[in-house]
Amino acid sequence: MGKDNSSTAILLQAVAREGEKLQASERRNFLKQGLLLAGGALSGAAVPGTALAGDNNLPPNVPPWTKSLGSGVLTNPYGKPSPYESHIVRRNVPWLTADNIASISFTPLAELSGIITPSSLVFERYHAGVPAIDPAQHRLMIHGMVDRPIILSVDDLKRFPSTSMIRFIECPANGGMEWRAAQMDSLQFTHGMLSCCEWTGVLLSTLLQEVGIKKDAAWVLAEGADGSHMSRSIPMDKALDDALIVYAQNGEPLRPEQGYPIRLMNPGWEGNTSVKWLRRLEVGDEAWYHREETSKYTDLLADGRARKFSYVQECNSVVTFPCPEKPLTERGRYEVEGLAWSGEGKIKRVDVSFDGGMNWRPARLKGLVLPKALTRFGLEWDWDGGPAMIQSRAVDDTGYVQPTYTQLREARGSSSIYHKNAIQTWRLHDSGKVTNVQIS
Amino acid sequence: MSRLAKSLSYVGLTVALGLVVEGHAEEAGNFGYGQTATAEQIAGWDIDVRPDGMGLPPGGATPEDGEMLYEEKCASCHGSFGEGVGRYPVLAGGEGTLTEARPEKTVGSFWPYASTLWDYIHRAMPFTVPESLTDEEVYATTAYVLYLNDLIEYDFELTQENLADIEMPNKDGFFFDDRPDVKARRCMKNCKKAGSIQITSEPEVSEDADSGADEVVAVEQPAEGQAVYQQACAVCHAAGIGEAPIPGDTAAWSPRLALGRGTLIESALNGKGIMPAKGGQSQLTDVAVIAAVDHIISLSAKQ
Numbered sequence: 001m002g003k004d005n006s007s008t009a010i011l012l013q014a015v016a017r018e019g020e021k022l023q024a025s026e027r028r029n030f031l032k033q034g035l036l037l038a039g040g041a042l043s044g045a046a047v048p049g050t051a052l053a054g055d056n057n058l059p060p061n062v063p064p065w066t067k068s069l070g071s072g073v074l075t076n077p078y079g080k081p082s083p084y085e086s087h088i089v090r091r092n093v094p095w096l097t098a099d100n101i102a103s104i105s106f107t108p109l110a111e112l113s114g115i116i117t118p119s120s121l122v123f124e125r126y127h128a129g130v131p132a133i134d135p136a137q138h139r140l141m142i143h144g145m146v147d148r149p150i151i152l153s154v155d156d157l158k159r160f161p162s163t164s165m166i167r168f169i170e171c172p173a174n175g176g177m178e179w180r181a182a183q184m185d186s187l188q189f190t191h192g193m194l195s196c197c198e199w200t201g202v203l204l205s206t207l208l209q210e211v212g213i214k215k216d217a218a219w220v221l222a223e224g225a226d227g228s229h230m231s232r233s234i235p236m237d238k239a240l241d242d243a244l245i246v247y248a249q250n251g252e253p254l255r256p257e258q259g260y261p262i263r264l265m266n267p268g269w270e271g272n273t274s275v276k277w278l279r280r281l282e283v284g285d286e287a288w289y290h291r292e293e294t295s296k297y298t299d300l301l302a303d304g305r306a307r308k309f310s311y312v313q314e315c316n317s318v319v320t321f322p323c324p325e326k327p328l329t330e331r332g333r334y335e336v337e338g339l340a341w342s343g344e345g346k347i348k349r350v351d352v353s354f355d356g357g358m359n360w361r362p363a364r365l366k367g368l369v370l371p372k373a374l375t376r377f378g379l380e381w382d383w384d385g386g387p388a389m390i391q392s393r394a395v396d397d398t399g400y401v402q403p404t405y406t407q408l409r410e411a412r413g414s415s416s417i418y419h420k421n422a423i424q425t426w427r428l429h430d431s432g433k434v435t436n437v438q439i440s
Numbered sequence: 441m442s443r444l445a446k447s448l449s450y451v452g453l454t455v456a457l458g459l460v461v462e463g464h465a466e467e468a469g470n471f472g473y474g475q476t477a478t479a480e481q482i483a484g485w486d487i488d489v490r491p492d493g494m495g496l497p498p499g500g501a502t503p504e505d506g507e508m509l510y511e512e513k514c515a516s517c518h519g520s521f522g523e524g525v526g527r528y529p530v531l532a533g534g535e536g537t538l539t540e541a542r543p544e545k546t547v548g549s550f551w552p553y554a555s556t557l558w559d560y561i562h563r564a565m566p567f568t569v570p571e572s573l574t575d576e577e578v579y580a581t582t583a584y585v586l587y588l589n590d591l592i593e594y595d596f597e598l599t600q601e602n603l604a605d606i607e608m609p610n611k612d613g614f615f616f617d618d619r620p621d622v623k624a625r626r627c628m629k630n631c632k633k634a635g636s637i638q639i640t641s642e643p644e645v646s647e648d649a650d651s652g653a654d655e656v657v658a659v660e661q662p663a664e665g666q667a668v669y670q671q672a673c674a675v676c677h678a679a680g681i682g683e684a685p686i687p688g689d690t691a692a693w694s695p696r697l698a699l700g701r702g703t704l705i706e707s708a709l710n711g712k713g714i715m716p717a718k719g720g721q722s723q724l725t726d727v728a729v730i731a732a733v734d735h736i737i738s739l740s741a742k743q
Binding site for chain 1: 470471473474475476477481482485486487488489490491492517526527528529538539541542543545547550551552553555556559560563564567570571613614615616617618619620621622623624625626627628629630631632636637638639640641642643644697699700701702703705706709725726727730734737738
């Protein structure tokens with residue numbers, strides 16, 4: 001690698017480009033940038049050693065970190081990832097929303113292993129920014145059709161018997177940009193409104209038993225303490241089933257963007273029902289029909305009618321390797337991997353096709369297979385260097401089989417925005433490059 | 441312990457701790473944590489409104505009352521006619537578009553209940569200062585948005601009593617979730633007609649992907665230690681400005697090298713003494729700074 005002026009010039013350009021902020025209004029530019037980011041991740045991180053171009057740290061040479069001391073304990077008291085992984089970040093699609101306050105960011109699924117999403121990388125969705133809440137001044141009020149309306153501090157809440165569960169959370173708009181046609185050449189943007197954590201808290205049923213619900217109580221309104229006062233009507237069945245009032249995520253206190261100090265978690269249901277910064281639960285006999293369950297989060301069908309209270313995230317899956325961010329580099333044997341999940345229960349099986357859904361091979365389910373949790377699958381495959389159309393198809397323990405785009409559009413048209421769980425196709429080019437396509 | 445025994449012992453605990461709140465704590469719950477919410481406390485937070493009008497406060501206003509207010513507090517984002525500015529939501533129009541390829545879902549064309557509008561404006565608008573409107577102002581802006589949708593007359597007074605009676609055009613347009621609505625089959629072999637697989641859509645920028653690839657390589661090269669040093673560090677370190685240790689000055693560097701590479705990296709990343717973090721160039725990646733530190737070390741270590 002030459003150490004001449006031209007490499008410095010390249011460097012300066014590169015640095016300038018890195019510092020640049022994306023033009024919020026230019027969708028096309030953004031898409032190009034997305035490709036750059038995706039490709040950049042691969043060319044840097046996938047080839048170890050190239051980062052220190054010019055320094056030869058490979059055998060027989062001995063690298064500097066082997067001949068010196070590292071930094072000491074408490075250098076980073078709360079820890080942080082290796083600087084060599086700095087491309088693993090949440091990203092957003094600026095043209096989706098008017099601003100970044102009522103907006104969304106996406107989890108970099110291609111970069112993650114196993115089924116747990118690190119708290120720092122859980123996708124973000126909120127309607128009035130992240131409120132900076134002092135937990136000592138935060139309260140949860142439970143009232144309405146109850147025997148004894150109460151106000152709980154966070155410490156009060158934590159005194160109740162707690163439970164932990166590993167569950168996915170997914171925005172129903174995940175993949176919503178793809179309803180009409182393939183749009184995003186990146187797994188992060190086609191499927192990244194999806195994360196899975198261990199959630200710890202108190203079952204809502206415990207709290208409802210505590211306050212005593214009246215005879216005709218059928219719904220619970222959950223409301224946030226942020227500026228949007230996000231509100232959703234939750235049917236009593238769910239409230240008494242597995243709804244959880246959460247204060248911890250992956251072992252640590254909830255992150256502010258995930259609802260610190262407390263949030264509701266409705267396992268398997270569309271993410272917006274898991275109201276963050278939870279301040280109030282009102283028990284009632286009818287639904288409230290608030291904005292986020294009428295104007296938004298209802299599924300418009302081709303005949304002009306709309307499905308309401310469509311809570312469940314149905315069975316879905318996607319191949320995470322290869323994918324646009326993780327192309328193949330040479331022919332040979334690979335373990336193709338992916339994630340499957342269902343809001344109805346456990347993943348029963350996943351099949352993978354390499355020929356666009358003509359023929360399928362069963363994949364292995366790997367590690368933990370839990371209800372309403374991400375489930376990882378894998379399958380060895382010999383790539384002969386030719387083109388392929390890679391798909392995955394999940395089946396859950398209710399017997400539901402993940403549908404194709406054609407089937408989904410036949411049933412719903414293409415204006416639904418929400419709950420798109422169609423089989424994803426990745427087109428593998430002979431160069432090893434992977435792009436997003438939809439096929440017949 | 442059986443569930444019953446467990447709950448009994450919790451009751452015992454709450455009694456022992458003197459936490460039983462006036463009334464029937466034993467019947468209502470097992471723990472007795474927290475305080476009973478007073479009517480006044482509830483009133484401060486209980487803001488929700490239902491389609492039957494439950495939750496609406498006394499009051500009323502006409503679109504005429506709301507016109508100036510809307511212009512002042514809403515139009516900058518939603519437009520004077522509710523047409524939406526930029527990507528901000530459109531509030532009016534779109535009648536009859538729900539079955540079209542690009543349906544326009546607005547208060548008038550899509551929302552089933554007027555109560556939702558009152559509730560939402562009250563809880564979340566104006567966007568930057570939610571809960572800043574008085575109840576009268578919420579009635580007035582609600583009335584005005586309904587008027588923009590031709591749902592009430594300019595002089596109609598929208599009140600606590602009549603809001604629930606406003607008929608929204610799409611009130612019958614919703615039905616309860618009836619999924620699963622798709623029945624797919626798990627076919628394994630020859631699942632499609634031969635030759636029937638066609639690409640129906642691809643992201644429009646796919647063709648440009650290759651041209652982007654060359655630039656990518658440039659982005660990932662900056663970890664060239666010497667180049668980063670020249671551009672970001674030499675300004676101080678080459679001449680010893682502010683007593684910055686000069687690379688190659690082994691006397692100046694040997695005590696620092698003794699701190700270990702890890703510590704030197706942290707100093708360069710986070711700053712030390714008068715040296716700012718990353719030499720003041722926050723746009724540098726951590727990896728680029730590490731490469732520059734290694735470059736300095738390679739010049740300064742005793743051979």
